[in-house]
Amino acid sequence: MKAVLCKELGPPEKLVVEDIPSPIPAKGQVVVSVKAAGVNFPDTLIIQGKYQFKPELPFSPGGEVAGVVKALGEGVSGVKVGDRVIATSTWGGFAQEMVVDAARLIPMPDAMDYVPASAFVLTYGTSYHALVDRAQLKAGEILLVLGASGGVGLAAVQIGKALGARVIAAASSDAKLAVCKQEGADDTINYASEDLRTRVKAITGGRGVDVVYDPVGGPYSELALRDMAWNGRFLVVGFAAGEIPKIPLNLALLKGCSIVGVFWGAFTRTEAERNRKNNQELMRMFIAGKVKPHIHATYPLERAPEALNEVLYKRVSGKVVLTTD
Numbered sequence: 001m002k003a004v005l006c007k008e009l010g011p012p013e014k015l016v017v018e019d020i021p022s023p024i025p026a027k028g029q030v031v032v033s034v035k036a037a038g039v040n041f042p043d044t045l046i047i048q049g050k051y052q053f054k055p056e057l058p059f060s061p062g063g064e065v066a067g068v069v070k071a072l073g074e075g076v077s078g079v080k081v082g083d084r085v086i087a088t089s090t091w092g093g094f095a096q097e098m099v100v101d102a103a104r105l106i107p108m109p110d111a112m113d114y115v116p117a118s119a120f121v122l123t124y125g126t127s128y129h130a131l132v133d134r135a136q137l138k139a140g141e142i143l144l145v146l147g148a149s150g151g152v153g154l155a156a157v158q159i160g161k162a163l164g165a166r167v168i169a170a171a172s173s174d175a176k177l178a179v180c181k182q183e184g185a186d187d188t189i190n191y192a193s194e195d196l197r198t199r200v201k202a203i204t205g206g207r208g209v210d211v212v213y214d215p216v217g218g219p220y221s222e223l224a225l226r227d228m229a230w231n232g233r234f235l236v237v238g239f240a241a242g243e244i245p246k247i248p249l250n251l252a253l254l255k256g257c258s259i260v261g262v263f264w265g266a267f268t269r270t271e272a273e274r275n276r277k278n279n280q281e282l283m284r285m286f287i288a289g290k291v292k293p294h295i296h297a298t299y300p301l302e303r304a305p306e307a308l309n310e311v312l313y314k315r316v317s318g319k320v321v322l323t324t325d
Contacts, residue, residue: 002324003095004304007058009049012305012312015061023099025073030102032085034067036118036298037093039320040151041240044312046091053090061308062093062322066108066117076102084108086117090265094304096324103272106279111287119151119293119319124282125275126237126264127155130213131163133267133274134260135233139164141210142229144200146220147240148185149176149317154294156213157185162290165211168203170196170220172314179317183294191220200227208255213237221245225255232257240314294318 001022004015025031043061045051069083079085079102086106092098108117131137143160147153148169160167161184169180170189177188189199200209208229214221218241225234225247234257252259268275285291296316299307300323307320 001096002301003060005058005060006047012308015305017302022097025071025099027074028102029073029099030069030076031071032067032087032098033070034065034096034098034324035114036066037062037322038064038119039307039311040122041311044308055091060092060095063090064088064118064122065093065098066114079105086121088121109283109287115321116293119321123151123155126152127159128278128282129264129267130235130237130262131159134262135211135235137163137165137211142166142204143211144168144209144224145213146170147216148180151319152215154183154318157183158291162285176317196220196223197227215240217241217245218243222247225251228255228257230256234259235262237262296320298323
């Protein structure tokens with residue numbers, strides 16, 4: 001089978017595509033014939049050795065795929081060869097076949113195609129866990145999404161709207177914000193050309209926002225925190241800007257707000273049953289047309305470095321997907 005391999009840590013250009021033996025499932029595992037693989041920001045970090053998890057070289061990046069079950073390991077039940085599934089892992093997905101624990105499989109609805117399926121679980125799972133489990137976002141509240149045109153950002157915009165919130169999308173260009181508007185944002189802020197705090201005050205009438213969804217970090221985190229409403233919740237989702245901000249903790253005191261960590265990967269392992277129920281609800285939302293991945297572009301497996309660079313340099317609105325056909 002063909003696989004995208006990271007043989008030495010570094011930028012996407014160092015990746016190679018090679019033929020390697022097909023994986024063999026161990027006890028409790030399955031092999032999935034990959035039809036499509038979502039490209040996510042952590043994939044750009046793991047190949048550089050900058051992610052929390054550091055697999056042994058060589059490895060294939062890619063943490064979410066959609067495909068068909070090809071083979072079952074010993075003791076696997078509840079799934080059969082030929083089933084259409086979504087599979088999640090930390091790496092291994094940028095290949096024609098992927099071995100994964102059977103517990104990491106999610107059945108694909110008949111109404112879902114492989115490309116959107118491969119772009120669904122990580123971003124929507126993260127955003128649903130953040131907004132529902134961690135922030136307990138309520139209808140009528142105001143949600144500010146930073147980095148709103150990215151994969152998790154657009155998922156947060158759509159889920160926030162589905163939950164009945166007023167959604168403010170903040171991003172770095174008018175073109176990105178146009179996509180956010182398309183996907184349901186009520187208000188937009190171009191923080192490259194507008195003052196974030198001035199615009200938040202204008203939009204909210206000086207009240208501030210109830211929830212901030214921040215997958216970006218960098219200079220905008222503290223600004224957003226300063227415009228929280230009383231009893232607000234600031235969601236720490238990630239640091240796509242590359243800088244982990246140092247927040248003055250007196251702001252949490254003065255605002256009476258909470259700073260809440262969101263680590264979806266750890267949540268899926270430590271609260272597996274709750275995660276399973278979240279996934280079921282997300283599938284219902286997809287079937288009802290309330291959420292749907294925005295696919296920026298698809299690339300063949302051989303162009304994985306190009307796809308990763310699009311994500312790394314923030315040229316993407318929504319998700320990029322690799323296809324194996």
